[in-house]
Amino acid sequence: MKDSAPRIWRMRNNLYRIRYSKCKACGASFYPARASCIRCSSRDVEVRVSLGLGTLVEYTVLYQVPARMQDNAPMVIGVVRLDEGFELYGVIVDADIKDLRKGMRVEAVLRRLRVDGSSGLITYGIKFRPVIGAAHGEGSGRG
Amino acid sequence: MIRNVFINAGSAVEIDRHFDKGFKALALEAFRRLESSYGSVEPDTLVISSMAPESMSEQIGIAGVIADHLALRRLKVFRVEMGEASGLAAILTAYSLVSSGLSKGVLVIGVEKVSEYPVSLIAKVYSMIGDSDYTGLYGISPASEAAILAKIYMDRYGYSYEDLFKWPVLMHKNAVKNPHAQLRFMLKSDSYKDSPIISEPLRLLDAYPFGDGASALYISSMPGDTAVEISGVGSSNDSCDAISREDPLFFRSVRESFDDALRMAGIGRDRVKYIEIHDSYTPYAYIVLESLGLVERGDAPRKISMESSSIDTTYVNISGGLKARGHPWGATGIYQTYEVFRSLLGEAELSDSYGAVQSMNGPGSQSYSVIMRRVR
Numbered sequence A: 001m002k003d004s005a006p007r008i009w010r011m012r013n014n015l016y017r018i019r020y021s022k023c024k025a026c027g028a029s030f031y032p033a034r035a036s037c038i039r040c041s042s043r044d045v046e047v048r049v050s051l052g053l054g055t056l057v058e059y060t061v062l063y064q065v066p067a068r069m070q071d072n073a074p075m076v077i078g079v080v081r082l083d084e085g086f087e088l089y090g091v092i093v094d095a096d097i098k099d100l101r102k103g104m105r106v107e108a109v110l111r112r113l114r115v116d117g118s119s120g121l122i123t124y125g126i127k128f129r130p131v132i133g134a135a136h137g138e139g140s141g142r143g
Numbered sequence B: 001m002i003r004n005v006f007i008n009a010g011s012a013v014e015i016d017r018h019f020d021k022g023f024k025a026l027a028l029e030a031f032r033r034l035e036s037s038y039g040s041v042e043p044d045t046l047v048i049s050s051m052a053p054e055s056m057s058e059q060i061g062i063a064g065v066i067a068d069h070l071a072l073r074r075l076k077v078f079r080v081e082m083g084e085a086s087g088l089a090a091i092l093t094a095y096s097l098v099s100s101g102l103s104k105g106v107l108v109i110g111v112e113k114v115s116e117y118p119v120s121l122i123a124k125v126y127s128m129i130g131d132s133d134y135t136g137l138y139g140i141s142p143a144s145e146a147a148i149l150a151k152i153y154m155d156r157y158g159y160s161y162e163d164l165f166k167w168p169v170l171m172h173k174n175a176v177k178n179p180h181a182q183l184r185f186m187l188k189s190d191s192y193k194d195s196p197i198i199s200e201p202l203r204l205l206d207a208y209p210f211g212d213g214a215s216a217l218y219i220s221s222m223p224g225d226t227a228v229e230i231s232g233v234g235s236s237n238d239s240c241d242a243i244s245r246e247d248p249l250f251f252r253s254v255r256e257s258f259d260d261a262l263r264m265a266g267i268g269r270d271r272v273k274y275i276e277i278h279d280s281y282t283p284y285a286y287i288v289l290e291s292l293g294l295v296e297r298g299d300a301p302r303k304i305s306m307e308s309s310s311i312d313t314t315y316v317n318i319s320g321g322l323k324a325r326g327h328p329w330g331a332t333g334i335y336q337t338y339e340v341f342r343s344l345l346g347e348a349e350l351s352d353s354y355g356a357v358q359s360m361n362g363p364g365s366q367s368y369s370v371i372m373r374r375v376r
Helices: A005-010 B023-038 B053-057 B062-069 B086-100 B119-129 B132-138 B142-157 B166-175 B252-265 B282-291 B329-346
Strands: A019-023 A045-049 A053-062 A075-082 A087-092 A105-115 A122-130 B006-012 B045-049 B076-080 B105-112 B197-199 B213-220 B228-237 B272-276 B314-316 B354-361 B366-374
Touching: A053 A087, A053 A122, A053 B142, A053 B197, A075 B142, A087 A105, A087 B132, A087 B142, A105 B132, A122 B132, B006 B023, B006 B329, B023 B062, B023 B105, B023 B213, B045 B062, B045 B086, B045 B329, B053 B119, B062 B076, B062 B105, B076 B086, B086 B105, B086 B213, B086 B228, B086 B329, B086 B354, B086 B366, B105 B329, B119 B132, B119 B142, B142 B197, B142 B282, B166 B282, B213 B329, B228 B252, B228 B329, B252 B282, B252 B354, B252 B366, B272 B329, B329 B354, B329 B366
Parallel strands: A087 A122, B045 B076, B045 B105, B272 B314, B272 B354
Antiparallel strands: A019 A045, A053 A075, A053 A105, A075 A087, A105 A122, B006 B213, B006 B228, B105 B213, B228 B366, B354 B366
16 A cells, blocks of 8 residues: 555545635735745735636646556646636646647546555546637636 | 865766665765775765655665765764755755864765666656645656746747757767766767657656766865865755746746855856756756856857857856766765866866856755865
């Protein structure tokens, strides 16, 4: 058993949703959530939950995939700009590599991250997929 | 009273896949070479820099184990770990110990066993240099982050992949002349065509090679017959990931640590005639040179001289850099410092000037700088 059950349980609020910080002093939003603002250092920040809709800003196709992720190779790693105004790195799924383009709308989905053998934990977390049927740069409904 | 701090001696073991040597044998080899070039030393402190001995060698308390293997006794023993920047963090630690008077002579050994496991497992351990709860758990590796920054760089400044590939070609050319470099062979300007993609657009030839190594320095408060003085040190930090920063193409911590070291040395950056920088991936070489303020933003690929390996009048990575000398993680900062030390003592052209080392963990997540000059 490689994965710690307490660790994964403890991380549930970060694994199953996108929690970010919003600074009440300067208005900056950033991910991951932190206790102080990474722009103005104010302690007056609050944690918010993103709706999970955003735009693909940049991406790469990763072939040298770390151990325990190799079933997913090659992986698409993207920079997603969430509609709440912050950027994060995320894994992009459910898309042919040739169909990916910068500026496409993406949405958060819950997916399997890794499996710990036949008797250990299955860890889930947030990845992103293209919004089905959404126009370039503008999107609404879920597919 | 703050004491002056000198580097008296150094050594380096060839970086390679040393399947026949563990970390103890590598550290011992570095120590023997240091003493055979300088004479015996009597350290009162041992500082070991090593990034991941728990994962790669199942060893905690590595400094104590090495001290015992070298049969050194009555020592203050420390291990310093700050990811890939462990080596330079160890130099700052040794500097602090000597300048404060707590230690008189510090033996610093950087040692790392990297090539103990298959590549996917090495890549997983290396992925731990970032925030494991964020990037690590999702498989967002350092190579993929470097690839994304490369694309943003190419997009913003109008470079092609071929433009950026100058750097690996130059580093391999330099490494041919470095006896302890791992990749001592030349590349052609189109060698990338045969190199597998690790995270597009970056190929295997854009990344540092996996290799084991050990390098040692003796740092003391006594200048001795020949010595290099540590004139300035600096350190700073930033977010673990680059993308949450206001500008992912400017490594603020690199600039701050270098400026602090220059201020401490009392010099401008124009006095630095030779610098070893942290070029784990091709785009980082250019971003670091620009963040250091040695060249305008977006100009590094155009301004680096392929003939003299220099930016303006500053020589850069004569060693071959992480790219071709190699990057045995926690040992790298010691190799870099040894290379600058050796050049300041051996190259007449550099005898009246300053040398510098820049090191970082991840994309400028934590940064260290050291400035030194020959005094005897």
